[in-house]
Amino acid sequence: MDVVVFGAGSLGSLLGGLLARAHDVTLVGRHRHVERVRREGLRVTGAVEATVFPDARTDAPASADLALVTVKAYDTAAAASALADTDLDATLSLQNGLGNERRLAEALDAPALAGTCTYGARLVGPGEVACTGVGEVVLGAREGGASTLADRVGAAFTEADVATTVADDMPRRLWEKLAVNAGINAPTALARIQNGSLLDGDVADLTRTAACEVAAAARADGVDLTDDAAVNAVERVARATADNRSSMLQDVEKARRTEVDSINGVVSGPDAPVNRTLTALLRAWERERGLRE
Ligand SMILES: NC(=O)C1=CN([C@@H]2O[C@H](COP(=O)(O)OP(=O)(O)OC[C@H]3O[C@@H](n4cnc5c(N)ncnc54)[C@H](OP(=O)(O)O)[C@@H]3O)[C@@H](O)[C@H]2O)C=CC1
């Protein structure tokens, strides 16, 4: 398969590097990383070790079978514009947050698959990405149901030894992942604590309530996600990743814009006071730092 990875940062470089073991991969990223990959290849270190030689560039290529989109959620619209002239059979977002695949589907002619990813990745520096945890890619039709396109992409990922499940219930999975990220990312970022610290004390209630508000929004959207399922998911992930500093905490520590708009911000209406508060606080911090309008 001919795969363009749009957004060769941490996750994009890791998945692009893993896929390059079996497929033709083009990484689209920033200049210094691209230059190093062109000169010396891409080193994958950590839980998976490999040196691969994907193509690398700073703009989108003319064509590809699949565009794997791995920019931060606030850059999805710009990624879609940059891919507008690329002849594609499909796109696949593995980003956190809700609405990325809809944005890609609306902006591009190619069908948009939905996905989630629990691999951990960290761009160590130009030309090197660390796999900080072997997880799983789950992908499928964004409206749910069977999809021969998803089967084809899933088979290509599996061929490259990327642990992959093709699922027919992506809407429920995306909402459940949103409940996990809503309950973990913003509270850890605001309190500057590790994921496991959310399991005890009054912050545990905040985490559970944020997840339940997401479950209610999912049900309003026609997706069968119970409060219990959302709470179990957020607690399971907080326990399994107890020592992690969430991606949003890392963004705040590096004074980078966060993905709060696509996570808590998606459910910040009057019926979701906890997510609305978390969103308002993070937006205020981003505004004060000049990271948003
Ligand atoms: N890292 C991880 O372990 C995981 C991440 N995710 C999700 O994956 C997504 C990506 O996360 P992550 O990889 O950590 O983020 P990164 O910021 O490391 O990667 C995104 C990269 O895309 C680059 N980029 C953005 N726009 C363009 C453009 N127009 N042209 C070229 N390059 C561009 C960014 O450059 P610049 O910074 O200069 O804008 C950056 O290098 C997020 O939604 C995240 O939540 C999901 C699971 C695990």
Ligand SMILES: CC(C)(CO)C(=O)C(=O)O
């Ligand atoms: C699962 C979790 C919460 C792990 O930290 C994550 O996805 C993130 O940090 O963005």
